[in-house]
């Protein structure tokens with residue numbers, strides 16, 4: 691019996707590439723994002739005789755969006771086996787001068803909607819003893835991020851939350867995975883207004899969305915709890931653990947500066 695994956699932020703970047711991974715293996719798709727035209731194009735590209743693709747247009751900054759998404763999948767009689775919480779965005783700049791509305795929306799999209807959707811879809815998975823949640827965190831999860839303070843904090847939340855529920859779910863047939871990419875070539879940097887930062891300009895450190903998605907997808911199917919794509923990103927995440935915290939804060943600030 692074919693399975694169904696619901697992917698948020700499927701209209702671009704890593705989410706789009708993850709959708710292609712699931713489609714390749716014959717998993718039916720529910721694609722969620724705000725851009726209806728892009729979702730429609732992607733649905734037509736991925737749809738095939740044996741594979742259904744449903745589009746749900748939703749703004750995850752609206753607190754009611756997760757319940758509306760659940761209503762839409764129920765109305766379509768769909769059991770969601772795999773939930774991919776990928777939608778997210780960042781904002782560069784000093785916290786004190788930042789646009790508070792955007793920061794609060796970011797917390798809603800990156801954390802609250804992710805938790806809400808997970809809480810809505812997990813009971814069905816646990817009851818069927820099948821499925822998993824793939825949460826897209828970031829290497830930003832491993833340290834505080836001066837000049838992108840809220841974004842880094844949201845990703846630390848996603849990592850902590852995912853590891854905790856992965857342990858709670860052990861031996862239930864359901865898994866939880868945190869995918870922690872480093873800099874990845876997508877629309878993220880333009881939207882976050884960080885195209886000039888040292889981290890983003892270090893081209894050798896930037897992976898493609900396809901590479902990140904393929905690694906994340908494989909690790910998810912294997913039931914891994916935390917996956918960091920790319921050797922440089924793995925080394926970065928490890929070095930943070932053994933370095934003095936004050937040094938970590940300063941170096942991260944330097945990397946975020948233009």
Ligand SMILES: NC(=O)c1ccc[n+]([C@@H]2O[C@H](COP(=O)([O-])OP(=O)(O)OC[C@H]3O[C@@H](n4cnc5c(N)ncnc54)[C@H](OP(=O)(O)O)[C@@H]3O)[C@@H](O)[C@H]2O)c1
Pocket residue numbers: 698699700701702703704705722723724725726728748749750751776777778779780799826827828829870871872873874875876877878879881899
């Ligand atoms: N690129 C990187 O360097 C990088 C590194 C580490 C982690 N990540 C994480 O990877 C995930 C995917 O980002 P990406 O790099 O692929 O960036 P992207 O190309 O900008 O894609 C972001 C996706 O999130 C969706 N989204 C944003 N705000 C939304 C909202 N309010 N409601 C619904 N959907 C929303 C966007 O769709 P619409 O605009 O159509 O709504 C889009 O599909 C994010 O969680 C990001 O934090 C990215």
